[in-house]
Amino acid sequence: MNVLGLGYTMPLWYNSSFKTKGQTMAKMAVRGIVDNEFLTIAPFVIDQAKKKLLISTYRLQIHTKTKATNFLNLYKALVNAMARGVKVQVLAQYSEKIGLSPHSNLLSMAILKDRGAAVRFLKRGRISHAKMIIADDDYLIVGSHNWSLSSLTRNFEFSVLLDDPASIREAKEHYLANWEAGIIFK
Numbered sequence: 001m002n003v004l005g006l007g008y009t010m011p012l013w014y015n016s017s018f019k020t021k022g023q024t025m026a027k028m029a030v031r032g033i034v035d036n037e038f039l040t041i042a043p044f045v046i047d048q049a050k051k052k053l054l055i056s057t058y059r060l061q062i063h064t065k066t067k068a069t070n071f072l073n074l075y076k077a078l079v080n081a082m083a084r085g086v087k088v089q090v091l092a093q094y095s096e097k098i099g100l101s102p103h104s105n106l107l108s109m110a111i112l113k114d115r116g117a118a119v120r121f122l123k124r125g126r127i128s129h130a131k132m133i134i135a136d137d138d139y140l141i142v143g144s145h146n147w148s149l150s151s152l153t154r155n156f157e158f159s160v161l162l163d164d165p166a167s168i169r170e171a172k173e174h175y176l177a178n179w180e181a182g183i184i185f186k
Contacts, residue, residue: 043077120182
């Protein structure tokens with residue numbers, strides 16, 4: 001089965017229609033992303049963007065280690081998107097207090113900003129637990145994957161890819177509210 005029109009032939013999960021708060025929710029295609037599958041699927045979704053990418057993560061690292069070659073494809077996909085004129089916004093975690101956020105985010109955010117991305121940190125007191133990639137209004141990846149070597153090579157991680165317009169709209173509204181309240185990276 002062609003997953004979400006992206007050309008992947010993989011099994012899909014379907015949620016059954018159900019009612020909540022008096023509204024019936026339709027069935028939607030959902031593709032699970034397990035562990036390091038993110039390293040293939042996320043760059044592919046990023047490559048589909050034509051106008052805008054909205055990204056949120058807790059940890060945002062850049063590595064040059066040999067085992068990080070596939071990991072760098074995430075950043076290459078973002079740089080290529082910006083080169084094609086896609087507006088990229090990255091919202092990540094940062095706190096001046098040691099232990100409350102990864103300090104590696106500073107370097108990664110600076111590199112992405114230098115390449116043309118708009119970057120912000122969550123407002124003080126907020127922790128970035130929502131890891132999302134929203135490509136235009138067409139695709140949403142949401143789940144546990146941080147943009148870190150350990151997350152993408154060793155950890156037990158799970159995210160989902162979906163193309164449901166209502167879910168994408170809700171995720172985008174939540175993202176943009178946190179973006180507006182965020183701290184501009186200088």
